[in-house]
Amino acid sequence: MADKRTTLEEIxxxxxxxxxxxxxxxxxxxxxxxxxxxxxxxxxxxxxxVAYGGPDVGLxxxxxxxxxxxxxxVTLDSIPLDPHWRAARQQGRVELMELDEGMFFLGLQAxxxxxxxxxxRAGLGSDVLVVNPExxxxxxxxxxxxxxxxADAGAELVAMPALRLDLAxxxxxxxxxxxxxxxxxxxxxxxxxxLGAADRRFVTAEKVVANGTLGGEGPLAAVTxxxxxxxGVAETPRGAHFTACPPDYGRDExxxxxxxxxxxxxxxxxxxxxxxxxxxxxxxQSAVAARAGTR
Amino acid sequence: xxxxxxxTEAGVTRAEVCVAACADAWRGAGEVMVSPFGTVPALGARxxxxxxxxxxxxxxxxxxxxxxxxxxxTPADEIVREAAMGYRAVFDVVWSGRRHIMMMxxxxxxxxxxxxxxxxxxxxxxxxxxxxxxxxGNSVNHPTSYWVPDHSTRTFVERVDVVSGVGYxxxxxxxxxxTRYHSVRLVVSNLGVFDFETPERVMRVRSVHPGVTLxxxxxxxxxxxxxxDEIPFSRRPGPEELRLVRQVLDPTGxxxxxxxx
Numbered sequence: 001m002a003d004k005r006t007t008l009e010e011i012x013x014x015x016x017x018x019x020x021x022x023x024x025x026x027x028x029x030x031x032x033x034x035x036x037x038x039x040x041x042x043x044x045x046x047x048x049x050v051a052y053g054g055p056d057v058g059l060x061x062x063x064x065x066x067x068x069x070x071x072x073x074v075t076l077d078s079i080p081l082d083p084h085w086r087a088a089r090q091q092g093r094v095e096l097m098e099l100d101e102g103m104f105f106l107g108l109q110a111x112x113x114x115x116x117x118x119x120x121r122a123g124l125g126s127d128v129l130v131v132n133p134e135x136x137x138x139x140x141x142x143x144x145x146x147x148x149x150x151a152d153a154g155a156e157l158v159a160m161p162a163l164r165l166d167l168a169x170x171x172x173x174x175x176x177x178x179x180x181x182x183x184x185x186x187x188x189x190x191x192x193x194x195l196g197a198a199d200r201r202f203v204t205a206e207k208v209v210a211n212g213t214l215g216g217e218g219p220l221a222a223v224t225x226x227x228x229x230x231x232g233v234a235e236t237p238r239g240a241h242f243t244a245c246p247p248d249y250g251r252d253e254x255x256x257x258x259x260x261x262x263x264x265x266x267x268x269x270x271x272x273x274x275x276x277x278x279x280x281x282x283x284x285q286s287a288v289a290a291r292a293g294t295r
Numbered sequence: 296x297x298x299x300x301x302x303t304e305a306g307v308t309r310a311e312v313c314v315a316a317c318a319d320a321w322r323g324a325g326e327v328m329v330s331p332f333g334t335v336p337a338l339g340a341r342x343x344x345x346x347x348x349x350x351x352x353x354x355x356x357x358x359x360x361x362x363x364x365x366x367x368x369t370p371a372d373e374i375v376r377e378a379a380m381g382y383r384a385v386f387d388v389v390w391s392g393r394r395h396i397m398m399m400x401x402x403x404x405x406x407x408x409x410x411x412x413x414x415x416x417x418x419x420x421x422x423x424x425x426x427x428x429x430x431x432g433n434s435v436n437h438p439t440s441y442w443v444p445d446h447s448t449r450t451f452v453e454r455v456d457v458v459s460g461v462g463y464x465x466x467x468x469x470x471x472x473x474t475r476y477h478s479v480r481l482v483v484s485n486l487g488v489f490d491f492e493t494p495e496r497v498m499r500v501r502s503v504h505p506g507v508t509l510x511x512x513x514x515x516x517x518x519x520x521x522x523x524d525e526i527p528f529s530r531r532p533g534p535e536e537l538r539l540v541r542q543v544l545d546p547t548g549x550x551x552x553x554x555x556x
Binding site: 026053071072073074075080081085086089090092098099100101102103105120121122123124125126127128130131137151152153154155156157186187188189190 | 432471
C-alpha cells in the first residue's frame with residue numbers, strides 16, 4: 001500500500017501563483033496553521049483562499065499571498081474581528097467573494113459530488129446575490145407532476161456553483177501513513193468536503209501512526225477522512241497553533257492577542273513576521289516556546 | 296400617547312427587562328433549536344426553557360445539545376449533553392426550519408434587513424465586520440429575531456449598508472422561494488421591543504421598556520416607526536423569573552455589562 005507521508009515543503013511546493021486553495025477548520029479552530037505559515041514564507045502569491053475564515057485568512061492577506069478570499073466570515077472567535085483581515089478589506093488590498101455559510105457548504109459539496117451547482121434558498125433576497133453578480137438563480141423544474149409542491153410553484157432558488165479547489169489542506173488530530181485521518185475534538189467541521197472539492201488533497205496531523213492503528217487512538221467513527229480523500233499526510237506537531245486543536249491543545253489566547261496586536265502598524269507586523277513567519281516551522285515552534293518561557 | 300418615564304419597579308434593571316423580552320420571543324415555540332447570540336438572548340432562551348417553553352433545544356455553543364438550561368458560566372466539563380449537533384448537522388436543522396434564532400445586528404432597518412457584513416461601501420468598506428455568516432440562509436428558512444443592545448441612529452438605520460439577514464421587502468422581491476419560510480419576528484433593543492405586524496411589514500413599536508419614553512426611541516431611530524395610540528411598557532420579569540436570572544443563571548451579573556441602566 002502506498003505510504004502517503006510527505007512534508008510541508010512538498011505540499012507547498014505544489015502551489016503555483018493564481019491557484020485556488022481550500023483551508024479546513026473553522027474560525028480560530030483546528031486550522032492547518034503550519035501549512036499557512038509555509039505559504040507565508042513561500043514566494044507564491046495571487047492565491048484565491050477558500051475558507052471558513054480565521055487567522056489563516058488574516059495571515060495570508062497580511063503577507064500579501066492572497067489576492068482573493070472566498071468566505072462567509074473571518075473571525076478569531078475569542079476576538080470577534082481579525083484586524084489583519086479588516087485592514088486588508090478597508091485598504092482595498094484583497095478581493096472578496098462573500099457567501100452565506102450554508103451556500104459555502106453547498107459549493108464544496110457540489111464540487112465534491114462533481115455537479116455544477118446545488119439549489120438552496122440561502123442567499124435569496126440578500127446582498128450576497130448583489131455583490132456576486134455571477135451567481136445565478138433557477139426555477140424549480142417540478143412545476144407539475146408527482147413531485148410538484150404547489151407552495152414552491154414559480155419559486156426561484158439560488159444555484160450555488162461548485163467551489164472547485166486546486167489544492168486543499170486540513171489539520172487532523174491523528175492520521176495514518178495510508179492517508180486516513182481522525183478528528184478527536186467536538187466536530188470535524190467541513191474538512192472532508194474541502195478534500196472532496198480539491199484536485200490535490202493533503203492532511204497535516206498532530207501525529208501520524210501506522211495504518212490500522214487509528215482505532216487505538218480514538219473511535220473509528222472519528223476517522224471521517226478516509227484514504228480515498230487524500231494524496232498525502234504530513235506530521236506537524238502543534239501544527240494548528242495558535243488555533244484550538246482539542247483535545248491536544250486549546251487556543252493560545254495570549255499568542256492570538258499578539259497576532260491581533262501586530263496589525264496595529266507596519267513596524268509591529270514586521271517584527272511579528274521576522275520572529276514567527278520568516279523562520280521554518282521548527283523555528284516557529286521554538287519561538288513560541290521561548291515566548292511562553294519568558295511570560 | 297407617550298409613556299411616562301421612571302416606571303422601573305424598584306430593583307428591576309433594564310437588562311432584566313430585556314432578558315424577559317428575549318424569552319418571550321420563544322413563547323409557544325415548541326421543540327425548536329434556539330441559537331441565541333449575546334448574553335441577554337442567551338439568558339432569555341434559558342429563562343424561556345426553565346419556565347414556559349420547556350421543549351426548547353439549546354446548544355452548548357460548540358457541537359452538542361445541552362440537557363436543561365445550565366447557568367451562563369457553567370464550566371464546559373459540567374454541562375450535560377444529550378446529542379451531537381455538528382456544524383454540518385446545523386444546516387439540516389436550519390433548512391428544515393426547526394429553529395428560531397436570535398442574531399445580533401450591527402444595523403437593522405425599517406423593513407427588517409440586518410447587516411453583519413460591513414459598514415460603508417461593500418467593495419471597500421469603511422469598517423469591515425465579521426461577514427454575512429449564516430444570516431442570509433437563516434432569515435429565509437426559519438423564524439429570526441434580533442437583539443440590538445445599543446439602540447441608536449447608527450444601528451436603527453433607514454437602509455442597512457449590506458443586506459445580510461433578509462427583511463420583508465427584499466424577501467417579497469425575491470419571490471416565493473424566499474418568502475415561504477421567511478419570518479422576522481421580533482427586534483429587542485435596550486430601549487424597547489419591535490415587530491413587523493403592520494400591513495406594509497415595516498417596523499412597529501410593540502412596547503417600550505419601563506423608564507423609556509417613545510420620544511427617546513424615536514430620536515434614537517433613523518426612520519419613522521409605526522406606533523399605535525397606546526403603547527404598553529415591556530413587561531417586567533416576575534419574582535420567579537428574577538430569582539432564576541439573578542440567583543441561578545447569571546449570579547455574576549454579566550447581563551448588566553451588556554445593557555446599562
